């Protein structure tokens with residue numbers, strides 16, 4: 001094993017978008033698969049826990065990390081094939097997501113435009129099956145290459161193996177803490193076919209021609225107007241998943257709240273808007289010390305400065321209890337807690 005550039009006692013504050021202060025006992029920025037493998041071996045030899053880190057935009061740090069933070073910084077992208085409909089691209093896990101989206105539009109590769117301005121890395125996109133404005137990344141993924149943390153072997157999973165669900169995948173389930181995603185193979189469209197199911201995107205597009213660039217720019221305008229920029233007001237995006245309820249629960253709620261937004265899903269179930277429930281419960285704009293609920297979007301918890309992971313999780317628990325009490329609906333935290 002060549003000398004690994006492992007650092008000691010590294011602050012993670014600038015490496016998580018909630019800006020939670022936490023120290024990594026050991027930190028390695030891995031730019032190659034060999035460094036990832038060596039970092040995993042190094043941690044295993046010392047029985048240290050490993051936290052795999054991308055852009056830090058979907059994690060909550062409870063406190064200091066006693067083991068190794070393995071920062072995935074693999075870069076690069078190659079086109080690996082095309083037919084009349086699709087273009088296949090292999091993209092390294094450490095590529096930043098939004099520049100990837102913009103670069104695809106410039107190159108005439110379509111399907112990603114509704115996912116503009118999502119923070120984070122390409123390698124984390126399959127973990128949460130990122131989604132926005134009616135598009136989920138699972139519809140664009142052909143394969144995911146992983147490094148098995150125990151054996152050090154590279155394996156390729158097809159889309160079915162990834163068990164993608166609503167903001168969910170095998171990487172949050174059976175494979176959590178068992179692999180590092182090293183590369184994602186995307187199958188992008190060569191013809192543009194706009195997805196305009198979400199009203200705000202249609203409205204923001206206005207009267208001009210509907211191009212992929214226009215859709216991406218419309219999405220970016222909505223997001224900039226509504227979501228806090230983590231660089232200005234630290235946050236981890238939507239804090240809770242939208243709950244999916246059965247028909248009986250929906251009927252009971254609509255009896256009491258006829259204006260409640262709801263969206264039909266498969267097998268007779270319906271998705272509710274967690275942000276609406278939290279807002280109705282009176283939490284929008286709430287602040288307690290360093291933590292609060294964003295004033296424009298109740299689904300986003302924010303760090304006004306100096307908050308700890310415990311502060312954020314305590315606020316989340318209060319919101320969850322209150323929503324369960326008022327609506328009989330359980331909210332689930334979306335980011336990964338460490």
Ligand code: FAD
Pocket residue numbers: 017051052053054055056057058059072093118119120121122123124125127128129130131132167171179180181182227228229230235236237238336
């Ligand atoms: P991290 O936060 O670093 O990690 C998240 C999880 O993935 C952790 O469990 C980590 O261990 C794991 N992970 C990261 N990289 C790898 C890897 N290479 N291999 C294995 N595991 C890995 N999400 C949406 O779905 N839609 C949105 O519209 C959206 N908007 C957001 C807006 C804001 C302002 C913010 C702050 C967040 C938003 N998010 C959204 C959440 C977040 O940006 C995404 O989930 C993103 O994909 C996380 O990427 P990351 O690189 O920051 O992951």
Ligand code: NAP
Pocket residue numbers: 131132133134197198199200226227236237238239242261263272273274275297299334
């Ligand atoms: P919004 O437009 O205020 O809508 C509230 C919720 O209603 C959304 O969460 C969305 O569910 C749902 N919704 C709205 N129109 C819908 C339709 N036509 N069909 C089905 N569901 C519909 O939401 P927002 O908070 O501003 O976010 C806009 C988009 O960006 C959403 O897709 C959201 O998921 C995504 N986003 C995600 C994060 C994150 O961290 N995960 C952060 C910011 C924004 P869905 O969430 O299922 O789409």
